Amino acid sequence: MKPFSILLSVIAFSMASSTVIADGAIPPNVSLPNVSPANSDLANRGAYIARTADCMACHREDYSGGVPIETPIGNIYSTNITPSQRYGIGNYTEADFKKVLKKGRAPNHQLYPAMPYPSYHGMVDADISALFAYFQTVPPVEAAPEKTTKLPFPLSIRSLMLAWNVINVPATENRLGLTQTQQRGEYLVNNLEHCGTCHTPRNITQGLDKDMYLSGAPLGKWYAPNITPDNDSGIGRWSEQDIVTYLRTGMLDKRAYAGGPMAEAVAHSTRYLTDKDLSAMAAYLKVVPIIKTDDYLIPVNVARLPSPVSRSITYDLLEQKDYLAQAKANTTTNNGTVDSNSSKALYLANCASCHGVDGYAQPDARYASIVGLSSIRRAKPDALINVIAYGAKGALNTAPKMPGFSKELSPVQIASITNYVRVNFGGLTSSDVSATEVKRILK
Structure with a gap:
């Protein structure tokens, strides 16, 4: 984004923003x-x-x-x-x-x-x-x-x-040539919602790197992804309605599920916004300067995604329980213990009771489906490894909190589960995350 400071545009922006802000009523039934x-x-x-x-x-x-x-x-x-x-x-x-x-x-x-x-x-x-x-x-x-x-x-x-x-102040400056809706979205994204605080890399002084605005940044144990409209590493393939749905619910089927700081943003903020304001944010995010990064997203290969074990298992807890018991039995060794070297056995033992044997979980119980999620389809496995190691909290208070397994599982086991999930539920043709890579990421 090229910074500028033209008085006329600032005055016009302020007038347009005030008009839209005053028009922003509280959503019904909220x-x-x-x-x-x-x-x-x-x-x-x-x-x-x-x-x-x-x-x-x-x-x-x-x-x-x-x-x-x-x-x-x-x-x-x-x-x-x-x-x-x-x-x-x-x-x-x-x-x-x-x-x-x-x-x-x-x-x-x-x-x-x-x-x-x-x-x-x-x-x-x-x-x-x-x-x-x-x-x-x-x-x-x-x-x-x-x-x-x-x-x-x-x-x-x-x-x-x-x-x-x-x-470093201000963090951003207003752009020319935006529609009134995009101006409102710019105000929400850049100022009120301060999206760049998490999604923008930092410069040497720890201020926002304006040349890389919204291109993704590490955030403690999390990584805030690229949200510029780049097709490969950002959200360029998302429609404006996709963005609205995600900000409202924290979920986008077979693509995204908000966890960590983003879950907090949805839970405390974006789910309460008017449709008009969410649409304005979406309109603005579709026109921010495109920035391509090396953490590209591998497109969903629908043909490689798993089919539900049955039409009812996702909702029938007893059927899931019985199927899981049988699946675990099939991964045991001759002496009756779970094969700790088997990726599938590790997934079944640590993950399947919540995310389901087929990855589709139990929506009625608010357990998250992980099939097709962007966090398991990125070139860099950092996000998935951090979630396995440190856990995650969903966007809604009724959603169960995922525990972390950094103390229960070794780097070898975390790498094994990571590879299993990326191939079986992300649709990747292969995944070769190593224990060494897990150790690097967790540091």
Whole structure:
């Protein structure tokens, strides 16, 4: 993306955004915290903005804070942002609140950019006012988070962030030539939803590498994939409706399933957005500059994907239980123990009770189907290996959390399961992930 700063386009963008923002009603049949006839329209609109800004992912649903945010310089813990005067932001004026969002500056100290103010820098004043009004209606939590940020010297000198801000704020700049819908999508993707915070590689100062915007980046034990419209390594083959469906549900049949930080984004934020806003995000993501990376996606070979064992087994727990018992029996050795060297035996023993003997799992019980998922069809197996090792949480609270197996399985066994899954459920012709590669990835 080529940066620019033309005053006329900024003014036009702000006017268009304000119009669309004011038009963004809360989706029907969706319960948002503190949306009440007793609150003002401004505060209730602020509740929706809190969802689009994904405040809850870091500050919890009650905004009490204390969530660890992994960064290359150590864990940074989120703060209490309820209107508690002693522990939260109850003493903030709206001007203070605006400085926090746009400059990362609290009344008494500078914030670390784990708080995505480089992206929030682009928030329009009308949204900030609504968000501030909303936070006045939040029940105060009269307690400090159990843990606070303690970084080693000299990183503990928060004023150093002032120099960092000169280089890295704002994180993005607006583009010319976008339709009004794409402008709204740009505002949501780049500013409120701050998608680039996870999906963009970092430069030498740990700011966003604007030349590689949204092209994918490592994220602790996760990897946020390329979401530019490149056909091979990004989401170029997704339709706008595919993007909307994924952001609404966290799932796309035989292609994608949100886990980890993306599951949190869906659970706390995108599933609450209006269809109009999700469509705007999709429209914008289809026109961001294409960036091709070496972590390309192997296209789905439908002919190689497994067929369900039967029409009923995916939903019939007893049938699945009986079939799994028989399948395990067929992989035992002569002395009655499971063959630990068999890829299939390892999958059946550790994975099949949730994901099913055929990979289609049990949708009614919210266990995820893994057939055809993009995470098992990438050239690099990092995402799949990390999920096997560290587990994953789904986008909905009703979905079971997948446990990690890093302590139960050796690198050899994790590699074996990885290869089995990629070939049998990803449709790959072959997979040769080694124990050495597993060790490298887990480090």
